[in-house]
Amino acid sequence: xxxxxxxxxxxxxxxxxxxxERPSSYLIIRDGKVEGIEGERPRDMVVHDYExxxxxxxxIDMHLHAPQYxxxxxxMDEELLDWLNSHTFPEEGKYSDLxxxxxxxxxxxxxxxxxxxxxxxLFATIHSxxxxxxxxxxxxxxxxxxxxxxxxxxxxxxxxCEDTEASIxxxxxxxxxxxxxxxxxxxxxxxxxxxCSRELLTALSGISEEYxxxxxxxxxENLSEIEWVHxxxxxxxxxADAYRLFxxxxxxxxxMAHVVWPTDEEIELLKSANVYVAHSPSSNSNLSxxxxxxxxxxxxxxxVTLATDVAGGxxxxxxxxxxxxxxxxxxxxxxxxxxxxxxSFNEVLYMATRKAGSFFGKVGSFEPGFDADLIVLxxxxxxxxxxxxxxxxxxxxxYAYRQAGRAVSAKFVKxxxxx
Amino acid sequence: xxxxxxxxxxxxxxxxxxxxERPSSYLIIRDGKVEGIEGERPRDMVVHDYExxxxxxxxIDMHLHAPQYxxxxxxMDEELLDWLNSHTFPEEGKYSDLxxxxxxxxxxxxxxxxxxxxxxxLFATIHSxxxxxxxxxxxxxxxxxxxxxxxxxxxxxxxxCEDTEASIxxxxxxxxxxxxxxxxxxxxxxxxxxxCSRELLTALSGISEEYxxxxxxxxxENLSEIEWVHxxxxxxxxxADAYRLFxxxxxxxxxMAHVVWPTDEEIELLKSANVYVAHSPSSNSNLSxxxxxxxxxxxxxxxVTLATDVAGGxxxxxxxxxxxxxxxxxxxxxxxxxxxxxxSFNEVLYMATRKAGSFFGKVGSFEPGFDADLIVLxxxxxxxxxxxxxxxxxxxxxYAYRQAGRAVSAKFVKxxxxx
Numbered sequence: 001x002x003x004x005x006x007x008x009x010x011x012x013x014x015x016x017x018x019x020x021e022r023p024s025s026y027l028i029i030r031d032g033k034v035e036g037i038e039g040e041r042p043r044d045m046v047v048h049d050y051e052x053x054x055x056x057x058x059x060i061d062m063h064l065h066a067p068q069y070x071x072x073x074x075x076m077d078e079e080l081l082d083w084l085n086s087h088t089f090p091e092e093g094k095y096s097d098l099x100x101x102x103x104x105x106x107x108x109x110x111x112x113x114x115x116x117x118x119x120x121x122l123f124a125t126i127h128s129x130x131x132x133x134x135x136x137x138x139x140x141x142x143x144x145x146x147x148x149x150x151x152x153x154x155x156x157x158x159x160x161c162e163d164t165e166a167s168i169x170x171x172x173x174x175x176x177x178x179x180x181x182x183x184x185x186x187x188x189x190x191x192x193x194x195x196c197s198r199e200l201l202t203a204l205s206g207i208s209e210e211y212x213x214x215x216x217x218x219x220x221e222n223l224s225e226i227e228w229v230h231x232x233x234x235x236x237x238x239x240a241d242a243y244r245l246f247x248x249x250x251x252x253x254x255x256m257a258h259v260v261w262p263t264d265e266e267i268e269l270l271k272s273a274n275v276y277v278a279h280s281p282s283s284n285s286n287l288s289x290x291x292x293x294x295x296x297x298x299x300x301x302x303x304v305t306l307a308t309d310v311a312g313g314x315x316x317x318x319x320x321x322x323x324x325x326x327x328x329x330x331x332x333x334x335x336x337x338x339x340x341x342x343x344s345f346n347e348v349l350y351m352a353t354r355k356a357g358s359f360f361g362k363v364g365s366f367e368p369g370f371d372a373d374l375i376v377l378x379x380x381x382x383x384x385x386x387x388x389x390x391x392x393x394x395x396x397x398x399y400a401y402r403q404a405g406r407a408v409s410a411k412f413v414k415x416x417x418x419x
Numbered sequence: 420x421x422x423x424x425x426x427x428x429x430x431x432x433x434x435x436x437x438x439x440e441r442p443s444s445y446l447i448i449r450d451g452k453v454e455g456i457e458g459e460r461p462r463d464m465v466v467h468d469y470e471x472x473x474x475x476x477x478x479i480d481m482h483l484h485a486p487q488y489x490x491x492x493x494x495m496d497e498e499l500l501d502w503l504n505s506h507t508f509p510e511e512g513k514y515s516d517l518x519x520x521x522x523x524x525x526x527x528x529x530x531x532x533x534x535x536x537x538x539x540x541l542f543a544t545i546h547s548x549x550x551x552x553x554x555x556x557x558x559x560x561x562x563x564x565x566x567x568x569x570x571x572x573x574x575x576x577x578x579x580c581e582d583t584e585a586s587i588x589x590x591x592x593x594x595x596x597x598x599x600x601x602x603x604x605x606x607x608x609x610x611x612x613x614x615c616s617r618e619l620l621t622a623l624s625g626i627s628e629e630y631x632x633x634x635x636x637x638x639x640e641n642l643s644e645i646e647w648v649h650x651x652x653x654x655x656x657x658x659a660d661a662y663r664l665f666x667x668x669x670x671x672x673x674x675m676a677h678v679v680w681p682t683d684e685e686i687e688l689l690k691s692a693n694v695y696v697a698h699s700p701s702s703n704s705n706l707s708x709x710x711x712x713x714x715x716x717x718x719x720x721x722x723v724t725l726a727t728d729v730a731g732g733x734x735x736x737x738x739x740x741x742x743x744x745x746x747x748x749x750x751x752x753x754x755x756x757x758x759x760x761x762x763s764f765n766e767v768l769y770m771a772t773r774k775a776g777s778f779f780g781k782v783g784s785f786e787p788g789f790d791a792d793l794i795v796l797x798x799x800x801x802x803x804x805x806x807x808x809x810x811x812x813x814x815x816x817x818y819a820y821r822q823a824g825r826a827v828s829a830k831f832v833k834x835x836x837x838x
Contacts, residue, residue: 014626070803073820074813100804106803241605245438286748288761313822314742323733327704331747334709335754342707344496383526384489385519394493401492402824 003030005042007377008050008376011392012057012366013350020366021392027055029372032415048417050376052104052375053409055395056349057364058118059318063216063257063278065123066134066147067092067101069108073134076286079221080189083312085157085285086239092125101130109137112409118373119360121146121216121278123189126162128170132177139184139246142418144360144373148189148216149174151204155194168203175211183231186211188252191240192218193229205247214253215245220266221258222289240266240344249273253359257307260284260292260375267293267300276303276359277305279351281324283312291332291404294325295340298347305356306348319404322348345397372415375408424461424625425831427469427795430811431476431785432769439785440811446474448791451834467836469795472828473815475785477537477792478737479677479775482635482676482697482726484542485553485566486511486520488527491730499641500576502706502731504576511544512578520549528556532838533826534735537792538779539564540635540697541672542608545581547589551596558603563779563792567608567635569796570594570623574613587622594630602833604632607671611637612648612661624666633672633778636662639685640677641708659685668692672778676726679703679711686712686719694720695778698770700743702731710751713744714759717766724775725767738823742769764816793835794827799805 006029010022026042028035041047070086075087095101112120124131124147125158132150138147149171153164162170175186188208189198197203208215220226220239229239236242243249249256250273257278262270270277272396279292280321297304307313313321322345331344357364363371379399390398411419424449424702431439443460447454452701460466485506494506495547514520524736531539543550543566550568550758557566572583583590594605615623639645639658648658655661659681662668668675669692676697678689689696698711708731716723725740726732732740741764748761776783782790798818830838 063607072804073817074805074809104804107804111802214810282746285749288749288753327701328750330704331710332706332752334707341472385523385526386489390493398492405821405824 002045003028003035004046004048005029006050006374008053008055009367009392009395010037011396013346013354014365015354017346017350019349019393021345023392027366027374029415032372034366034368034370034372037366039398050410052380054377054379054392054399055374056377056396057353057357057366058375058411058413059116059352060305060364061120061122061274061308061318062118062305062356062359063121063280064254064310066105066108066315067095067353068311069111069316070104072316073314076314079224079288081224089157089160094161095125095127095130096131098129099212101127101133105130105134105137106135107139111316112143113141113411115405116318116375116408117316118375118411118413119143119145119357119363121148121187121359122218123148123150126150126152126160126167128174130328131174135178135181135184140412142413142416144183144413146185146187146214146216148187151190151200152195153200154197164197164200167200168207169205170205175207175213186213188213188215190217190248192225193239194225194232198246201248203245205251208248208252212252215248216255217248217257218234219243219256219259220261221284222287225259226261238263238266244273244343246268249275255359257309258284258292259297260290260291262293262297267297267302269299271301274303276305278307278309279325280307280313281303281328282307282314282321283309285328286314287312291328291336293332293340294329294343303355304351305359306352315405317405318352319400322352323400324405325351345393349396372412374412376410378409402417421464422447422454423465423467424448424457425467425469425474425793427472427474427810428814429456429474429785430815432765432783433772434773436615436765436769436814438765438768442552442811446785448834449793451791452793453785453787453789456785458774467829469828471799473796473798473811473818474793475796475815475833476772476776477794477830478535478771479724479783480539480541480697480727480737481674481695481724481778482773483539483729483732485524485527486532486544488513488735489523489728491735492733495733498643498707500643508576508579512576514544514546514549515578517548520546520552523617524549524553524556528560530735531562532560532830535737535794535827536735537794537830537832538562538564538776538782540567540606541634542567542569545569545571545579545586547593550593554597554600554603558600558703561835563602563832564619565604565606565633565635567606570609570619571614572619573616583616583619586619587626587776590623590626593633594626607632607634609636609667609766611644612658613651615645617665620665620667622672627667627671633669633674634667635674636667636676638662638675639680640703641706642680643678657682659688663688668694674778676728677703677708677711678716679709681712686716686721689716690720693722694702695724695775697726697728698723698744699726699728699732700747701733701740703729704730704747705733710755712751712759713748713762722774722777723770724778725771734824736824737771738819741771742819742823764812768815789834791831795829797828
């Protein structure tokens with residue numbers, strides 16, 4: 001790939017969470033990475049002109065369920081465990097049919113292209129073929145990220161339950177098959193403790209080690225779920241400790257979604273194991289799970305990132321997740337604990353770009369050497385007398401609150417224009 | 420106005436909050452009111468064809484500040500009283516300049532046309548001329564609703580504070596001047612207790628009686644505000660009682676916004692006075708005010724409706740308010756009191772249409788005799804394998820969660836097509 005430039009109003013998070021703003025500037029890309037930012041128009045290279053538009057690092061969705069996308073925005077009348085049985089498992093069961101998977105995953109991929117995300121870590125289903133189909137669709141679309149074939153060998157309906165041996169075997173098969181992909185990578189995905197026998201959990205930890213592959217799962221989303229885990233693994237000190245006992249926290253890079261009800265000891269464990277928490281405010285509201293103690297976890301040094309968690313979450317928009325995270329943090333402050341002040345816009349932007357990006361490598365910022373993942377946002381539909389006085393950060397905030405969810409104007413991943 | 424029909428997928432709330440669905444049907448309008456719904460194409464009349472689109476009663480925004488729209492989505496870093504001083508009062512002060520008011524209110528009116536609202540009750544500023552300008556713009560645009568010239572004669576910055584006499588006088592002048600308007604009506608608008616001297620409050624009550632005009636104000640939004648009111652009116656049993664003492668609750672139709680922290684006695688008072696509560700979930704989150712006890716108030720027989728409260732609220736979208744109300748009710752259930760179950764989609768639809776409509780007359784439904792206020796929603800950007808199996812209500816829910824805030828495809832108010 002050659003060298004080219006992108007012109008527009010550029011902004012990104014720095015390491016200290018401040019926002020660097022470079023209005024009317026040129027982002028120079030070389031070999032899929034940011035080379036630098038110039039004030040003058042560069043010569044001898046193609047310039048993608050997005051004058052007046054916001055250029056930001058692509059947002060990163062750290063947890064979502066691709067097979068649930070078809071009903072995102074519906075069926076949120078129950079809490080987690082009932083919701084899984086009523087709506088989620090039946091829908092995921094359909095992906096045993098490769099034709100259905102093709103239709104559904106095509107819709108998902110098209111909408112993912114238009115949304116604000118450039119990278120992700122997602123759950124597929126237990127079905128290897130459908131999972132590989134999804135992975136190849138996403139690779140072809142030009143995305144980068146993790147796609148996890150899910151493991152479930154107990155406490156699951158017959159049509160969505162694997163033999164332990166078959167679950168282990170297909171996990172390895174999917175990993176092997178995905179070696180032919182360049183940007184979409186496998187991730188070990190036990191659905192959650194209740195879905196997986198001790199034997200399966202242990203085996204998955206071994207595969208994670210052997211293939212040097214990250215791990216993702218759910219943690220502390222819902223009170224009934226936590227009780228259930230305690231009854232299943234009574235020797236564990238906590239839900240997080242249960243994962244740790246089976247080698248699924250503390251060994252490899254790990255994403256844990258939700259973490260709404262962690263004990264202080266669990267937070268310490270997440271911190272010492274450098275786990276990435278995928279905070280999912282939309283889902284946690286929709287399924288009445290609660291408000292996660294984000295500020296507390298941040299203060300205790302845990303990596304906190306954001307996620308749509310489609311379809312507990314009802315939107316694919318990461319900008320929406322950013323404002324939603326701010327909103328629920330204000331309710332947490334007001335109703336739960338005033339020692340933990342609300343999140344700021346700079347903080348949620350950092351979480352959705354640079355912080356999440358660190359899970360993948362040098363991703364989520366526009367400093368030299370970072371992968372050139374970015375989105376272009378058209379603010380021309382926003383009319384206000386104060387617009388010209390606003391900083392780029394304030395314009396982005398306006399866009400986030402008023403227009404999140406609209407199709408982005410352009411999207412680049414690792415320097416390649418994919419929309 | 421003659422008789423015509425609107426074809427599409429029609430749905431509306433019935434009196435018991437159930438949703439009546441009439442797919443592929445014709446809504447017959449005569450003289451600005453609903454005549455009926457037919458399954459067969461009517462002869463000898465114009466048919467507006469919105470095949471495949473959702474036709475619903477226009478949503479009703481029961482509380483918003485037109486002069487704050489320019490910064491909706493910004494500046495939400497403080498709680499109510501500081502936020503008023505830092506951002507809101509300075510912006511409202513600009514409306515002493517009629518040129519600024521023209522620019523700003525033009526932007527507001529255009530965006531209001533595109534959003535999901537057909538009716539509203541809004542606050543302008545203390546400035547009579549700007550208020551009348553806004554009222555005439557909204558009348559010309561074809562809207563129906565209430566526009567309130569605001570009263571503030573104490574505890575306000577010099578540039579936004581009136582002489583008591585001048586405040587009273589201009590209130591009457593605005594009422595008189597608005598007699599020439601057909602669909603936009605005046606409403607008595609003391610900003611809130613702290614802004615208004617006892618003399619002013621008393622006089623406003625008198626004007627309300629004399630001219631038979633409704634009243635609107637703020638109530639129990641924020642804890643510091645409530646303490647302040649108590650110190651100003653120490654003989655009052657509560658904030659609501661303070662309004663009652665001055666004849667501003669209990670005499671005329673009244674809208675009270677927020678009501679986040681009511682005592683049980685206040686709720687009883689609101690019920691017995693048939694007050695309409697304008698629940699503002701976006702604003703109450705953004706300014707860290709809290710979650711209003713909506714279910715409790717509903718169970719105690721209070722009229723609860725919804726509002727954007729721009730620009731404590733960050734969006735003009737009433738569909739967004741509907742889903743936001745559901746979300747915060749789930750957090751209330753989880754974190755505050757499990758005796759009060761979350762709101763359902765049917766309930767918030769009813770609140771935003773029929774319930775709010777009852778403040779205005781026969782508004783907010785498609786039963787014969789109701790005003791023909793309606794919006795047309797294009798769901799063709801929603802792709803999902805399950806679409807064809809969905810009820811109209813579920814399609815509306817999908818649209819609300821995924822696409823709220825987009826420009827509506829068409830808008831009719833009292834039978835007249837205004838967008």
